[in-house]
Amino acid sequence: MLEMIQILDESALLWIQDAVRVPFLDPLVEAFTSLGNTGVMWIVLSLGMLCWKPTRRAGGIALLAMALGMLCTNVVLKQLVLRPRPYVMVEGLIPLLTSADPNSFPSGHTCAAFAAGMAWAGALPWRWARTAAVIQAVCMGLSRLYVGVHYPSDVLAGALIGSLCALCALWLAARSRERRRV
Template structure:
């Protein structure tokens, strides 16, 4: 595991040295804070519930966010208890305040990919799903840029988010079929 720790820390130091800039820092810091507590993804999912064409996407997004939060923030972060990168990588400076001392996996990235992958299956236009996945990827990258997650935290957060989005879509489909079948039985 030492090689992973070296690789993770080295990648963050490289980002700090060669990618961070005075122009990008306020933009990326603002964007990453939009993901606090899944806020951006929750608001967008709730907004989709108001429109018939996007209602399934919104419902799948909410369900995916709940599943993702349970996996990452309720279970894995406390089980693994990996400290934040700035606490272990010498010379790394974080750009935003994170009150949770646990780093693994990235809850922001999980929430982003959970919602985006659920939306991508349900939104009426392909470009909408592609945009959602791009926004999710940018959220994961923002967590590296601001120095609050290791690359492996982000990759595992992404994987969990993708699984939760898929699972939410499957569960929603099953719930809708059950509801539909109940309605047919009540008519007879």
């Protein structure tokens, strides 16, 4: 089963490299994916949300979700799985970027994007903002594939973990709100 996933992962990355990459998009995707380094984009946005009452709850929930996601991905799973980056393993794959972290599974950028994005989607009062939150998360996951630093299964796992962390943070926030009402 794992061999089949590896074959599918490698084939997908080589297809993205050969059929999807276009030179004029490369610097844009590289810049976008770099915004996710250390989670800075989502942390800054969430901290900014804490300053405005209509978004305060969403900002706090997103920070909690990202902290949970970071613990799950970077502290625990990456250290247990130790999956090498695809550009080290896949013959013919030319990465647009490399990473100081040699471990690929799961995608920390994607986890943070989905943790923040799904938290915002569950807590922001405007439909357009909820939609944008989910779109940015999907774009981050796709950017990690585009630049060749993650396998599709890394990105899917990161999206799942980030979404679950957002659900946990939303649940904890709802419980906290209920307790304050009593």
